[in-house]
Amino acid sequence: MTTTTQLPVDDIALSVRDLKTFFYTNKRCNKAVNGVSFEIRKGKTLCIVGESGCGKSVTASAIMQLLPTLSRIEEGEIIYHSERGDIRLDTLERNGKAMRSIRGSEIAMIFQDPMTALNPVFTIGFQIAENLRYHTALRGRQLMDKAIDLLRSMGIPAPERRVEQFPHQFSGGMRQRAMIAMAMACNPKILIADEPTTALDVTIQAQIFELMATLKREHGTAIMLITHDMGVVAELADDVAVMYMGNIVEAGTVDEVLRRPSHPYTRALLDSVPVLGRGKNQDIRAIPGSTPDPFNRPKGCQFADRCAYRLDACELALPAETQLSPTHRVRCVRHEEFANGVRS
Template identity: 60%
Template sequence: MGRRVVKAVNGVSFSVKKGRTLGVVGESGCGKSVTAHSILQLLPKLGNITDGSITYYADNEEIILSKLKKNGSAIRSIRGKEISMIFQDPMASLNPVYTIGNQICENLLQHERISKKEAMDRAVDILTLLGIPKASSRIMDYPHQFSGGMKQRAIIAMAMICNPKLVIADEPTTALDVTIQAQILELMKEMQNKYGTSIILITHNMGIVADMADDIAVMYMGRIVEFGTVRQVLGSPQHPYTKALLNSVPVLGIGKNERLETIRGNTPDPSDMPDGCEFAPRCDFATEQCTTVPLETDLGDGHRVRCWNCNGG
């Protein structure tokens, strides 16, 4: 059976500055998580970075992450200490046979020369900061003894225990009720303000992005189709896909006879992409020119869009 090369991410380019939050938004299957996993070389066995580079600017050096071996000592020294990740599903991220405390301390003991008691004390402190009641005793519990919101807090503790310079949060509030969701996001803000951490926040929730992010990258089928500050992208969206995403957000107080806007059609098969603009088959403003891949247009002040008809509609 023949093999085909599928570009899950194609030509993605962005930077994250110290202490700022970049929101990455788009529908499921648009390449958000693959982009995040590429940064830490957490791609599956057959996944490879074939072009371009990923650069991490440490205190005194420039590290090309994309050149490091996936399981080499160099990238492992960065994972968890310099750059950490909050994964989408806490049930899949926590080992059911180890206590919460052991799993939080593992990262600390891997990267710092401290005793297990000191590590446990720090784990208790961060769980207390994250709002876990009676953290000194709950730290010896197993994952099944934690609620969904508490598991997510434990995952955040694992990611933040070494005070990393960059945290990649992949749908950090998925499956949580809105009250717990708000608490988790507020805790992330507090941690960011305290340590100057940069955050890449991956989500499909435009409300979370509006509240948390400084900059926004809108992704569609492996490309960034619009990039800019929150004010630029949400206040003056230029790509039809960005506009469609914003129009599909439920509005409080909508009449019962009013229909919720949807984006027509479905995302294409990554192995059988249409010619030209990937969004053209679903776009209300598509023209004959859209059969060729659109170039990126710089709209000024860092706002850029990949569309032939960026002012359409």
């Protein structure tokens, strides 16, 4: 079982403990999330980083109870530390009244692709108002006035006109802002953002991230940001969890993970990102190989086949988690020498 840092409960918005989420298809089992533990602190941003297929979005869907039919939470706990007390989200019925009362009001999510997340046959204003209608006492014209105020707060020009338009009439950046407006309509305690700027240009990305920083600063919102971009992590994160094939291989504060990476996968992600100011001749290294078949996983460390520093022991069993500091943990048998500069 993995462990998480023991923080004061008052500082924690959400705790995930040894979460295992499996998918069942054609009599085969994909252990998409296989023993993940982390905590999201109030008013802070936790960035979960890793390649596609590492279990980041599945973790978010498990928290929101939005998993597909052929999947289930096998083990673990998802604890929402609400003002009413601790709530075990993993025990709630997916579409039950209790979960629906939390989803969208206290815990909200920004999806990766707003064009598929937004309903194309309803106006933007109607879709924002629908969330408000379910979770607040606003009715009638109050709903549309609130939707207009939300769009205005997201920097959308002429919100009185835009609120009556459909998703296809918005640009990509505006659709994403509308998604954030919908997510923030009820001032949630926790915001989960699943790669919210993947399809946007860098200028709009910066604007979206500035909006999220403002929400955290003004409302004390705890943010879980899913990304594959270590540059975004360096800019926004307070805490970082590096995921690979359903496991967190390294986690800690942003300074610990970026300044003293102790897992070869973390270092590989950092080496694959160009650094501003180093010029066009800087060494940018692609990570060799590809992620293993999720239905035929290696017995030991999931990264071993792609790792230049592996030992025979790496292929025999999944490395145990080592606590490097009160906030920094890693799964690697060579973590100590690797952190101190070993490269062979």
